[in-house]
Amino acid sequence: MTPEQQTAVEGLLRSHAAAPGGLLPLLHAVQDQLGYLPPAAVPLIASAFNRTRAEIEGVISFYHDFHTEPPARHTLRLCRAEACQCMGGEALAAQLRDSLGLPDEGVSADGELGLIPVYCLGACACAPALELDGRLHARVTPDKLRQLLQGLKGGEGAC
Template sequence: MNDLVQWDLQEVQEVITSLKHKPGALFPILHGIQNLAGYIPAESLPLIADALHQTRAEIHGVVTFYHLFRMTPPGRHSLEVCRAEACQARGSRALEAHVKAKLGIDYHQTTTDREFSLEDVYCLGNCACGPSIRIGDDIIGRVTPEKFDQLVDELTTVALEIRS
């Protein structure tokens, strides 16, 4: 089953058409599509390749090389764990292992319920309060495994209440 419906493909095509004549058009196109859909759908790769006179493999190679692009739909909550040295000195490696186990995913993956996407980041600018994470736009410091579990439970509970 396609993740995109027909009107999404039309909007993707509009992004491509509006940007394909710019110098270095590939990155603006990829950013535009990801801003539109939240990710780079596989169905968009042939459209991009045709517009830029490149192969699908070339486009796929760029999308998969850069971690800022995703080829799967993101979760409702984007979660980043800081892996910089200051956070590591304050216990981020143990937190990182706990986060992955709790969510059942690795970096650059999304939970099966599509609640959380997990990304790594190499500095959140919150070094004195490490280990730190970012959930959406909120940076949270001094995160312990227990505090992380509480945050996830709160976000999941809010999501369940909204759906009810």
């Protein structure tokens, strides 16, 4: 954790630690500000809330949306649910595994792209679907996926 991150965590602790039920809002605030929850912040949080480190780590690991690693520059959430599977989503998953050298979830070696499987994006009628940096892409073909990934490499953004 950098000195700047520690200062940020300490500031957020001052405004959340005394509030009833303040732990989850504090964790969200830290992640919102830093992009993730640095493991080195856990002892500070545990001390401020008079909890053990294991208790804080248990809360963090319980919720899927808390992250303990710095985020990738871009996030791709690929739908792996049934409608998308039936409409070519598994081929997209295989394409991502090949092109990123990742299993179905993780961050590319260069830190550029984080891949997260999700189970329905609410776009089943337009399957297969994925979300790239918060933007939904539907009826995704292998060519379209290739173009999206190429756009990231070119620094042009998702679309």
